[in-house]
Amino acid sequence: VRNRYDELEVLRELFDQEFEPGAHTWTTVTARLEREMAEECSSYATGRHSAGRRLRSLKLAIPVAAALLLLGAVSITVFAKNASSPHAIKQSLATNRTWKLAAFSTPAWAQQSTIGSSPYTLTCPTTSTCYATGPSEIPSGTPSSGLPPSILEVTHNGGTTWSASSLPLPDIQFTGVSCPSEDTCMLGGSTIVDGSGTQYLFTTTNGGAHWTYLPIPDAIGLSNLALSCASTSACVAIDAGPGPDGQGVEDTSYATSNGGVTWSHVSLPGTFRTDALQCPSADDCVATGQAPGAYRVTDPMGTGGFAGSGAVAYTTNGGLSWARGSVPSPQFTIAGLSCSDASHCVALNTNNLITKPISTVAIFTDDGGASWTTSTIDESTSLNLSSTACSSSIDCWATGDSLSQGVVTSSSGSSSPVIFATSDRGETWTSSPLPAAQGATSTSVGEISCPSTTECLALEYQNVPGSSTNADLR
Amino acid sequence: VSTGHIEQTDSDIVVHSLAEPERFGALVDRHLSAIYRYLARRLGADLAEDLSAEVFTTAFAARARYEASRADARPWLFGITTNLIRRHVRAENRRLQAYQRAQSQVTHHQTSSDDLVEHLDQLAALEKVAVAFSELDSDHRDALYLVAVAEISFKDAAIALGITLGTAHSRVARAREHLRDSLSGSGQEKEGEPRIRTEGHR
Numbered sequence: 010v011r012n013r014y015d016e017l018e019v020l021r022e023l024f025d026q027e028f029e030p031g032a033h034t035w036t037t038v039t040a041r042l043e044r045e046m047a048e049e050c051s052s053y054a055t056g057r058h059s060a061g062r063r064l065r066s067l068k069l070a071i072p073v074a075a076a077l078l079l080l081g082a083v084s085i086t087v088f089a090k091n092a093s094s095p096h097a098i099k100q101s102l103a104t105n106r107t108w109k110l111a112a113f114s115t116p117a118w119a120q121q122s123t124i125g126s127s128p129y130t131l132t133c134p135t136t137s138t139c140y141a142t143g144p145s146e147i148p149s150g151t152p153s154s155g156l157p158p159s160i161l162e163v164t165h166n167g168g169t170t171w172s173a174s175s176l177p178l179p180d181i182q183f184t185g186v187s188c189p190s191e192d193t194c195m196l197g198g199s200t201i202v203d204g205s206g207t208q209y210l211f212t213t214t215n216g217g218a219h220w221t222y223l224p225i226p227d228a229i230g231l232s233n234l235a236l237s238c239a240s241t242s243a244c245v246a247i248d249a250g251p252g253p254d255g256q257g258v259e260d261t262s263y264a265t266s267n268g269g270v271t272w273s274h275v276s277l278p279g280t281f282r283t284d285a286l287q288c289p290s291a292d293d294c295v296a297t298g299q300a301p302g303a304y305r306v307t308d309p310m311g312t313g314g315f316a317g318s319g320a321v322a323y324t325t326n327g328g329l330s331w332a333r334g335s336v337p338s339p340q341f342t343i344a345g346l347s348c349s350d351a352s353h354c355v356a357l358n359t360n361n362l363i364t365k366p367i368s369t370v371a372i373f374t375d376d377g378g379a380s381w382t383t384s385t386i387d388e389s390t391s392l393n394l395s396s397t398a399c400s401s402s403i404d405c406w407a408t409g410d411s412l413s414q415g416v417v418t419s420s421s422g423s424s425s426p427v428i429f430a431t432s433d434r435g436e437t438w439t440s441s442p443l444p445a446a447q448g449a450t451s452t453s454v455g456e457i458s459c460p461s462t463t464e465c466l467a468l469e470y471q472n473v474p475g476s477s478t479n480a481d482l483r
Numbered sequence: 484v485s486t487g488h489i490e491q492t493d494s495d496i497v498v499h500s501l502a503e504p505e506r507f508g509a510l511v512d513r514h515l516s517a518i519y520r521y522l523a524r525r526l527g528a529d530l531a532e533d534l535s536a537e538v539f540t541t542a543f544a545a546r547a548r549y550e551a552s553r554a555d556a557r558p559w560l561f562g563i564t565t566n567l568i569r570r571h572v573r574a575e576n577r578r579l580q581a582y583q584r585a586q587s588q589v590t591h592h593q594t595s596s597d598d599l600v601e602h603l604d605q606l607a608a609l610e611k612v613a614v615a616f617s618e619l620d621s622d623h624r625d626a627l628y629l630v631a632v633a634e635i636s637f638k639d640a641a642i643a644l645g646i647t648l649g650t651a652h653s654r655v656a657r658a659r660e661h662l663r664d665s666l667s668g669s670g671q672e673k674e675g676e677p678r679i680r681t682e683g684h685r
Contacts, residue, residue: 014605016662017631019612024632028523030515034532038515039508041536045543046504239552289552350494350554401495402554461498 131456174217185236226272235286243291245328264328285346293351295378297343319343323378353402369394384435398459403434493556562643615665627658
């Protein structure tokens with residue numbers, strides 16, 4: 010029997026009654042909600058709710074400044090890296106955006122002498138749990154030009170104490186790490202000390218206490234891995250491989266929806282070298298990096314250079330296909346990516362530090378990476394910013410160094426560590442002075458991570474007189 | 484610092500409300516109409532007001548668990564609403580039965596016999612669909628309603644119902660098939676397919 014009517018049309022007609030909430034409904038809903046809010050505040054006042062106490066103190070601390078209310082009570086833990094007494098310092102930005110020493114911790118890797126200026130990574134899936142990676146002490150006999158194996162430190166109390174995670178292999182150098190939840194992380198890396206270059210993927214589901222091997226996707230190279238897991242099952246990895254002309258690099262995207270058991274892969278559009286990858290949802294990822302131009306054989310500093318321009322790629326199907334985003338005036342590279350949700354991201358667009366004074370601007374997208382707009386952070390100084398984090402679509406931070414005008418490279422001239430904050434999606438930025446332990450000097454600020462709107466954590470490097478300082482950290 | 488013209492996402496509102504609870508009110512401004520309409524159409528205006536308030540107080544209490552990567556809070560709120568509706572499935576069935584009775588007792592004043600036949604056909608179709616819809620279990624009923632009547636995307640419906648996208652597609656397809664069968668008069672369950680039963684039969 011053929012239907013005369015479409016079942017969905019009939020169903021819609023069945024429910025085709027217009028209802029709108031009247032004034033009484035608005036009043037009822039609002040009153041019930043206000044009562045709920047009052048009960049929550051009441052529980053804060055009686056000390057039953059620690060977050061509530063924070064709320065009360067925050068409200069007392071900020072009498073009228075609506076703009077600062079947007080920032081909330083951002084407490085930032087800064088881990089000081091030095092040879093003898095590294096510090097973790099917490100700071101509240103609630104009152105005046107200045108930083109204060111609030112706590113101390115001693116990450117093991119921060120006590121060890123290192124060479125090179127390998128970037129440390131910091132990822133905080135929650136306000137209490139953070140994973141930090143960095144190079145360990147160089148094993149004796151390792152050539153000085155070699156990079157030491159990585160170690161992974163975990164804190165479950167907001168940075169107060171750290172413990173080293175025991176990895177299945179001792180000599181892994183991490184090239185990618187992503188922790189979508191408090192307990193779950195995926196690590197990519199390769200063995201380096203024995204020179205074999207064997208590649209590994211690991212995962213933990215118990216906060217780093219135990220790690221298990223994952224199968225390596227076919228043809229993946231983990232030497233320049235970008236890894237981002239939107240959930241404990243959905244991850245995307247981007248690996249830099251050789252380009253079609255044998256000279257360039259061509260990144261390949263690998264996607265898994267079962268926690269790394271199986272992977273599918275596609276090439277990114279055009280030749281692309283990824284610096285950063287973020288997957289705020291299982292479907293949506295943004296990758297930033299460089300689209301190579303020509304290779305530079307020599308440059309003013311006498312080092313090899315990779316001449317290209319910043320580029321962005323994005324996917325809306327979990328990495329199965331990618332498109333290139335449109336960036337106004339792309340500079341040398343685009344890094345420091347952070348996405349607060351599937352639509353909103355910020356990245357740092359930095360020019361070629363070999364040939365020009367260093368300059369970093371922020372770029373924002375509100376369509377998942379398809380189009381970007383530029384936000385100037387500070388025109389009065391030369392900025393070399395490397396890390397950014399957003400706690401919402403409009404609240405973001407950027408960290409790095411401010412260099413004296415005219416400085417051509419980061420290895421000359423004077424620099425000072427900076428953290429810039431915006432609470433209006435880059436319309437305005439303000440800088441925050443940084444603290445240092447007594448007698449110490451803050452030399453640089455590295456990775457920043459914002460697991461909530463109220464707390465961010467960042468890495469800070471300090472020099473402490475009387476200890477063996479790390480010149481390479483300047 | 485100027486923020487007045489910046490359009491905050493729902494996610495921004497929810498996460499900011501953790502420190503400043505009063506900000507949650509903006510979510511009510513945005514979504515009360517849609518939530519109220521959803522409730523009133525399925526359960527009637529009498530229950531809709533009280534349950535609308537319950538939706539937002541439940542959401543407020545659970546806001547710390549909101550997944551901040553989801554800019555649009557509508558699927559989350561529809562999910563809470565759907566869970567509340569499930570507690571009132573009898574009220575919904577009573578409403579559907581009342582509708583069926585009303586259709587069977589309606590007095591017709593059509594101008595021609597053709598119009599009358601057409602009108603009766605339409606009423607019969609509405610009654611059949613009302614019966615078929617009331618026969619769906621909550622899983623299929625919710626999925627079909629969200630996609631077909633509330634007109635939210637399959638992806639958002641999957642989020643609201645806490646199911647995979649494939650399951651959402653499957654439930655809607657099977658629910659549609661049940662309605663289609665009822666309209667065609669077959670009304671027979673196909674061999675090998677799981678039965679779609681009313682809540683009362685479970």
